[in-house]
Amino acid sequence: MTEILVFCETNEEKLDSSTGELLAAGRKLSNELSLPVSAVIFNPNAEMTKEASSLGADKVYKVNDPKFEHKTDEIFTHGLFETCKQIKPTVILAAKTSLGRNVAARTAYRLKSTVAQDCMDISGDKNTGLISVTRPVYGGNAQAVFTFTKPLNQMVILRVKTFEPLPIDNTKIAEEITLEIPIPDAKLKVIDTVKQEFEGVRLEDASVIVGGGRGLGGPEAFEHLEELAKILNGAVGASRAVCDAGWLDHSYQIGLTGKTVTPDLYITIAISGASQHMAGCSASKNIIAINKDGDANIFKEASFGVVGDWEQILPSFTATARELTQS
Numbered sequence: 178m179t180e181i182l183v184f185c186e187t188n189e190e191k192l193d194s195s196t197g198e199l200l201a202a203g204r205k206l207s208n209e210l211s212l213p214v215s216a217v218i219f220n221p222n223a224e225m226t227k228e229a230s231s232l233g234a235d236k237v238y239k240v241n242d243p244k245f246e247h248k249t250d251e252i253f254t255h256g257l258f259e260t261c262k263q264i265k266p267t268v269i270l271a272a273k274t275s276l277g278r279n280v281a282a283r284t285a286y287r288l289k290s291t292v293a294q295d296c297m298d299i300s301g302d303k304n305t306g307l308i309s310v311t312r313p314v315y316g317g318n319a320q321a322v323f324t325f326t327k328p329l330n331q332m333v334i335l336r337v338k339t340f341e342p343l344p345i346d347n348t349k350i351a352e353e354i355t356l357e358i359p360i361p362d363a364k365l366k367v368i369d370t371v372k373q374e375f376e377g378v379r380l381e382d383a384s385v386i387v388g389g390g391r392g393l394g395g396p397e398a399f400e401h402l403e404e405l406a407k408i409l410n411g412a413v414g415a416s417r418a419v420c421d422a423g424w425l426d427h428s429y430q431i432g433l434t435g436k437t438v439t440p441d442l443y444i445t446i447a448i449s450g451a452s453q454h455m456a457g458c459s460a461s462k463n464i465i466a467i468n469k470d471g472d473a474n475i476f477k478e479a480s481f482g483v484v485g486d487w488e489q490i491l492p493s494f495t496a497t498a499r500e501l502t503q504s
C-alpha cells in the first residue's frame with residue numbers, strides 16, 4: 178500500500194471547492210488505512226499548493242504544462258494516468274464534476290483498474306487495503322455497498338457535498354514534488370472558450386435550491402423562481418423535462434443525467450419527483466414540494482408539501498420568505 182491520491186480540479190486560478198471535500202474524505206481513509214494523503218494539481222500556483230496543504234494534503238504533486246490550460250478530458254486523463262503510473266496509489270479520489278467523472282473513468286480504464294461512480298461514503302480496511310463505497314442503485318431508490326478486489330489504483334468518484342472540508346490548518350506544510358510528465362499534443366482542438374455568465378450562487382454550491390418542473394407551463398414562470406432563490410440566497414435548478422423543452426439550459430438540470438446537488442433546502446415547484454430526478458437530489462437535507470397532484474412521487478420524498486396550483490401558492494410563499502429574511 179502506498180498513498181491516497183486526490184485529483185484536484187482548479188477554477189480561475191483557485192482550487193475548485195470539491196478539493197476540500199476530497200481531501201477530507203482522503204483524511205478519513207488515511208486514519209483507517211494509515212496511509213498519507215497526496216494531492217495532484219495540474220498547473221498549480223503557490224496559493225493552490227498552500228491551500229491543498231492546509232486542507233489536509235501531506236504531499237502535493239505539481240504537474241506543469243501549458244496544455245492543461247483547457248479543461249479537456251483527453252489531456253487531464255493523460256496527466257492523471259501518468260501520475261498514477263509513477264506513484265502507484267492505493268486509492269484515487271476524484272469529484273463527480275463533469276471533468277472529474279470523465280477523467281477518473283478514462284484513467285481507470287487505462288490503468289486496467291476499477292472505478293466506483295457517484296459514491297456517497299467510503300471506508301478502508303487496514304488489513305487488506307481494500308476500499309468499500311456506498312452508492313445509489315436502481316435510479317436512487319436504494320443504496321448498496323461495494324468493495325474493490327485489488328488494493329491498487331482503486332478509483333473512487335465522490336458525489337460533491339458529501340464530505341465537509343476540514344477546518345483550514347495553516348501550520349500544516351505539505352511536501353511539494355514536481356512530476357515530469359511529457360504531455361502529447363491533443364487530438365481534440367479547442368477553438369474557442371465561452372464563459373457562462375451567471376449571477377449569484379452556483380447550483381453545485383448552493384445551500385438553497387428552488388427547482389422548477391414541466392408543470393410550470395413555460396420558461397416565463399422561472400422569473401418567479403429566480404425571485405424566491407434571490408431572497409433565500411440560493412440558486413435555480415430544473416427537471417430534465419424543462420431543459421429538454423429548451424426552457425432552460427442543461428446546466429440547470431438536476432438528476433441522474435444532470436447535476437447532483439445536496440443543499441440544506443430544496444424547494445421543488447411542479448416537479449413530479451421521478452426517480453431519475455431524485456437520483457440527483459435525494460441527499461438534500463430538506464425538501465419542500467409544491468405540486469397540484471397529491472399523489473405525486475415528490476411528496477414521498479418531501480419533509481413538507483403543499484398540494485395546489487403553484488401560481489396560487491408561490492406568491493405568498495415568496496412574500497413570507499422576503500418578510501422573514503428582512504426581519
Ligand SMILES: Cc1cc2nc3c(=O)[nH]c(=O)nc-3n(C[C@H](O)[C@H](O)[C@H](O)COP(=O)(O)OP(=O)(O)OC[C@H]3O[C@@H](n4cnc5c(N)ncnc54)[C@H](O)[C@@H]3O)c2cc1C
Pocket residue numbers: 389390391392393415416417418419430431432433434435436446447448449450451452453454457467468469470473485486487488
Ligand atoms: C435515462 C433517463 C435519465 C433521466 N434523467 C433525468 C434527470 O437527470 N433529471 C430529471 O429531472 N429527469 C430525468 N429523466 C426524466 C424523468 O424520468 C422525468 O420524465 C422528468 O424528471 C419529469 O420532469 P417533471 O417532473 O418536470 O415533469 P412531469 O413528470 O411532467 O411532472 C410535472 C409535475 O407538475 C405538476 N403540475 C402540473 N401543473 C401544476 C401546477 N399548475 N401547479 C403545481 N403543480 C403542477 C404535475 O402534477 C406533475 O407532478 C430521465 C429519464 C430517463 C429515462
